[in-house]
Amino acid sequence: MHDSHEHEHEFKIPLGPQHPALKEPESFSIALKGEKILGVDIRLGYNHRGIEKACEERTFLQDVYLLERICGICSHSHSTAYVQAVEEIAGLAVPPRALYIRTLIGELERVHSHFLWLGVAGHEIGFDTLLMYTWRDREIVMDLLAQLTGNRVNYGINTIGGVRRDITPEHGKDILAGVATLEERTKYYIRIATEETTIIKRLSGVGIISKEDALRLGAVGPTARASGVDRDIRREDPYAAYAEMDFDVITDDHCDVYGRTVVRLKELMESFKIIRQIVAKIPDGPIAVRAPRKIPAGEAFSRYEAPRGEDVHYVKSNGGEKPERVKVRAPTLANIQTVKHMLRDRFLADMPIVIAAIDPCFSCTDRMVGIRRLDGEKKEILGWESLRSFSLGWHRARGFDVTVAEKKLHQLMEH
Amino acid sequence: MKPGRMLKLVLQSIFKKPATLNYPADKSGMPKGFRGKITFDPSKCIGCKMCMRDCPANAITINKIDEKRYEAVFDLGRCIYCGQCVDSCLKKALTASAEFELAQLDKKKLRVVFHADAQKPAQKET
Amino acid sequence: MNALFLILIFPGFLFLALFGLFAEFIDRKLYARMQNRQGPPWFQPLADFIKLLGKEDIVPDEANARMFRLMPLFALTAVVSSIIYIPLWKTGALYSFSGDLVVVLYLLTLPTLAFFIGGWYSTSLYARIGSVRSLTQMFAYEVPLFMGLFSPALLADSWTLSDISRFYIDHPTYCFFNLIGFGVALVALLGKLEKAPFDIPEAETEIVAGTFTEYSGRLYAFFRLAIDIEMIVGASLLAAVFLPFGLKDEAAIGFLIYILKVVLVVFLLTLARTIFARLRIDQMVKFCWKYLVPLALLQLLIVLFLKGVLLQ
Numbered sequence: 001m002h003d004s005h006e007h008e009h010e011f012k013i014p015l016g017p018q019h020p021a022l023k024e025p026e027s028f029s030i031a032l033k034g035e036k037i038l039g040v041d042i043r044l045g046y047n048h049r050g051i052e053k054a055c056e057e058r059t060f061l062q063d064v065y066l067l068e069r070i071c072g073i074c075s076h077s078h079s080t081a082y083v084q085a086v087e088e089i090a091g092l093a094v095p096p097r098a099l100y101i102r103t104l105i106g107e108l109e110r111v112h113s114h115f116l117w118l119g120v121a122g123h124e125i126g127f128d129t130l131l132m133y134t135w136r137d138r139e140i141v142m143d144l145l146a147q148l149t150g151n152r153v154n155y156g157i158n159t160i161g162g163v164r165r166d167i168t169p170e171h172g173k174d175i176l177a178g179v180a181t182l183e184e185r186t187k188y189y190i191r192i193a194t195e196e197t198t199i200i201k202r203l204s205g206v207g208i209i210s211k212e213d214a215l216r217l218g219a220v221g222p223t224a225r226a227s228g229v230d231r232d233i234r235r236e237d238p239y240a241a242y243a244e245m246d247f248d249v250i251t252d253d254h255c256d257v258y259g260r261t262v263v264r265l266k267e268l269m270e271s272f273k274i275i276r277q278i279v280a281k282i283p284d285g286p287i288a289v290r291a292p293r294k295i296p297a298g299e300a301f302s303r304y305e306a307p308r309g310e311d312v313h314y315v316k317s318n319g320g321e322k323p324e325r326v327k328v329r330a331p332t333l334a335n336i337q338t339v340k341h342m343l344r345d346r347f348l349a350d351m352p353i354v355i356a357a358i359d360p361c362f363s364c365t366d367r368m369v370g371i372r373r374l375d376g377e378k379k380e381i382l383g384w385e386s387l388r389s390f391s392l393g394w395h396r397a398r399g400f401d402v403t404v405a406e407k408k409l410h411q412l413m414e415h
Numbered sequence: 416m417k418p419g420r421m422l423k424l425v426l427q428s429i430f431k432k433p434a435t436l437n438y439p440a441d442k443s444g445m446p447k448g449f450r451g452k453i454t455f456d457p458s459k460c461i462g463c464k465m466c467m468r469d470c471p472a473n474a475i476t477i478n479k480i481d482e483k484r485y486e487a488v489f490d491l492g493r494c495i496y497c498g499q500c501v502d503s504c505l506k507k508a509l510t511a512s513a514e515f516e517l518a519q520l521d522k523k524k525l526r527v528v529f530h531a532d533a534q535k536p537a538q539k540e541t
Numbered sequence: 542m543n544a545l546f547l548i549l550i551f552p553g554f555l556f557l558a559l560f561g562l563f564a565e566f567i568d569r570k571l572y573a574r575m576q577n578r579q580g581p582p583w584f585q586p587l588a589d590f591i592k593l594l595g596k597e598d599i600v601p602d603e604a605n606a607r608m609f610r611l612m613p614l615f616a617l618t619a620v621v622s623s624i625i626y627i628p629l630w631k632t633g634a635l636y637s638f639s640g641d642l643v644v645v646l647y648l649l650t651l652p653t654l655a656f657f658i659g660g661w662y663s664t665s666l667y668a669r670i671g672s673v674r675s676l677t678q679m680f681a682y683e684v685p686l687f688m689g690l691f692s693p694a695l696l697a698d699s700w701t702l703s704d705i706s707r708f709y710i711d712h713p714t715y716c717f718f719n720l721i722g723f724g725v726a727l728v729a730l731l732g733k734l735e736k737a738p739f740d741i742p743e744a745e746t747e748i749v750a751g752t753f754t755e756y757s758g759r760l761y762a763f764f765r766l767a768i769d770i771e772m773i774v775g776a777s778l779l780a781a782v783f784l785p786f787g788l789k790d791e792a793a794i795g796f797l798i799y800i801l802k803v804v805l806v807v808f809l810l811t812l813a814r815t816i817f818a819r820l821r822i823d824q825m826v827k828f829c830w831k832y833l834v835p836l837a838l839l840q841l842l843i844v845l846f847l848k849g850v851l852l853q
Contacts, residue, residue, distance in 0.1 A: 019749065020745050061499070065471040124746045126744060126745075126746065126819025127819070129425060130421075130818075132576035133576065146445060147448070150448050150498065151449070156450070156497045197419075198738055199818050201820065347821055347822075352747055422816050429574045
């Protein structure tokens with residue numbers, strides 16, 4: 001009796017895969033009682049495009065462009081992380097000027113991403129004015145990037161061995177002018193975010209995750225730094241030109257969405273600092289070394305601090321023109337585990353902003369994690385060869401010609 | 416805690432020029448070096464097909480018309496406008512123009528052919 | 542015949558509809574300009590209305606079709622009938638009788654009820670959450686709104702809107718005593734019209750469209766028209782009670798001043814929409830009971846004190 005009465009007002013509401021709150025498809029199934037959230041079920045995979053498999057069928061150089069298009073906002077992160085891994089395997093010495101240019105584009109991308117995030121956060125709490133103003137300012141960064149790299153998104157500045165385009169002193173002047181405007185605007189947004197009553201009411205105390213839980217669940221990036229976890233790959237494992245840059249790693253103790261907002265805004269100020277240092281200190285020299293078409297056999301692990309957190313790439317080469325394996329671990333995959341934890345005992349109205357606060361990029365996230373056996377009772381992870389055999393069987397059953405692929409699989413299995 | 420911090424800015428904005436453009440009536444254009452549609456100069460092409468080898472999207476095909484004359488066929492739908500072909504070309508026969516308004520209603524119009532001509536380079540869009 | 546003209550054309554349905562669409566245009570244009578954007582052209586709300594009329598009405602299988610279809614009409618009728626008792630540009634309204642202030646306030650709660658019933662009978666999860674929020678919100682803003690509007694009535698010693706406006710026209714300086722009440726009524730009106738920061742029942746990023754999730758086509762067009770007209774009626778009510786200027790002038794000037802008053806109220810509503818984020822429903826209820834009600838009580842105390850002093 002008591003049981004049925006208790007569950008009377010409970011129901012499940014789907015948030016996604018299509019929902020105005022989500023910029024990309026993902027399925028959250030929320031168990032509600034009135035306005036209170038009882039639990040969340042997360043289901044990923046709607047954006048899986050088979051990129052890791054596609055990487056194996058293209059040459060190392062073509063993969064730079066493919067991986068760049070995993071995501072629009074983290075595109076330079078993925079491309080740089082991959083290129084760093086390949087350069088490590090091939091033992092290439094990238095010239096310092098190229099490293100500086102890579103860092104410059106990386107920081108400009110971070111500025112772009114954080115402005116975009118501010119706007120999206122404003123939209124999720126119903127504050128469209130913030131959305132319009134931050135996205136208007138984002139145009140300054142995008143125009144700057146279009147001038148430097150040739151495109152507003154998916155910059156294509158990286159190539160194996162260096163970068164493809166140089167920056168001129170005039171570019172440097174434009175960059176400094178753009179950064180000056182943006183810094184002024186950022187100071188205004190910091191004031192708004194820390195003083196506006198309605199924003200503070202919506203963001204404070206929402207999405208709390210303690211430092212221990214953040215470490216236990218593996219959160220990365222601003223999500224973790226807002227809980228006091230002092231980790232930043234740019235400082236821990238410096239890549240590109242970060243070893244020569246002077247900047248602070250921003251942490252905050254609020255542990256909630258408000259803290260994440262403050263961390264991101266302050267990181268914007270640090271980015272402006274780094275960009276100014278780059279324009280002042282950039283060394284002269286070539287912008288690329290010649291890269292071989294066949295990368296020698298080896299494997300490498302490369303990390304990059306994307307605007308959302310730690311982006312990890314693993315590349316394995318077997319001496320040929322095409323990579324044997326490319327594995328991408330995007331920061332959102334690490335952060336999404338925390339969403340369930342953050343939403344316990346919160347209200348439905350907090351759902352969009354909590355999801356937006358980890359800065360989700362589901363296009364980055366949906367890679368292969370583990371496959372469970374589809375038939376039978378036993379649940380086991382399928383290995384690479386069993387997965388390939390299964391795929392060949394599936395295609396053969398539907399009338400595709402799989403002889404070439406089968407031969408290749410046998411060759412690999414005999415290794 | 417003060418509510419309505421953006422009041423001054425929003426009131427000032429009523430009298431300022433809007434930041435949005437009335438596209439397509441007003442266009443802002445793209446900066447120099449923007450990677451739009453790729454153009455081909457047949458007088459420089461030697462038919463090495465390095466561009467075809469490096470294209471990530473298989474968007475360019477070089478066809479041999481006869482000795483020392485080549486034409487280029489682009490699939491604008493496949494092209495990702497990365498400009499790798501421009502970098503790979505040994506003879507600088509390819510350049511990235513600033514044209515980006517390439518949407519079509521008819522898929523056949525996305526196939527662009529740059530014909531080879533012995534006298535002068537001519538481009539014809541089918 | 543004359544009555545039919547008054548009800549259907551002017552100042553009845555047609556006038557209200559056109560004025561409502563115009564007010565929506567002002568609202569959207571100002572909203573856009575405040576955000577440094579261009580905003581829609583003047584005919585946009587009319588174009589939206591005509592477009593929606595041409596779309597298909599989709600009624601969900603599990604919904605109660607009769608209630609579902611009835612609610613937009615119900616809301617529209619309620620708001621249109623309430624204009625009859627509000628003095629617009631003359632001190633006398635079309636019809637008045639003793640106590641019509643209460644009747645107008647009652648008629649203005651009917652649209653909220655219509656939203657609730659329409660959303661509830663949609664049987665969609667999002668619509669149900671939105672409709673329940675709509676009703677919860679009503680418990681928060683109704684009391685401050687009523688109290689805010691009762692204070693000028695108390696000072697004027699009458700529950701009839703026409704008499705109230707006549708009183709303030711005769712003593713125009715008295716309306717400055719009601720400023721707190723004006724503020725309270727304005728904020729409560731934001732809640733009634735479900736505009737930010739109180740647009741919780743129709744929170745796009747949380748529950749898709751709240752009560753209106755399942756509505757489409759003509760039904761949705763009429764709901765939107767009802768909301769626009771509700772804005773006009775609410776603004777007219779506030780203008781009649783708190784801003785009694787121009788009511789004694791000639792018809793043409795009086796009409797113009799009336800339009801200006803309504804546009805001023807709409808501007809204030811749009812300003813609030815622009816500079817505030819959306820509150821959560823529990824925060825909204827707390828806010829209304831913690832701040833608005835005490836302010837309204839303060840206003841009542843001031844009025845009672847003044848009555849004692851003035852009538853001496």
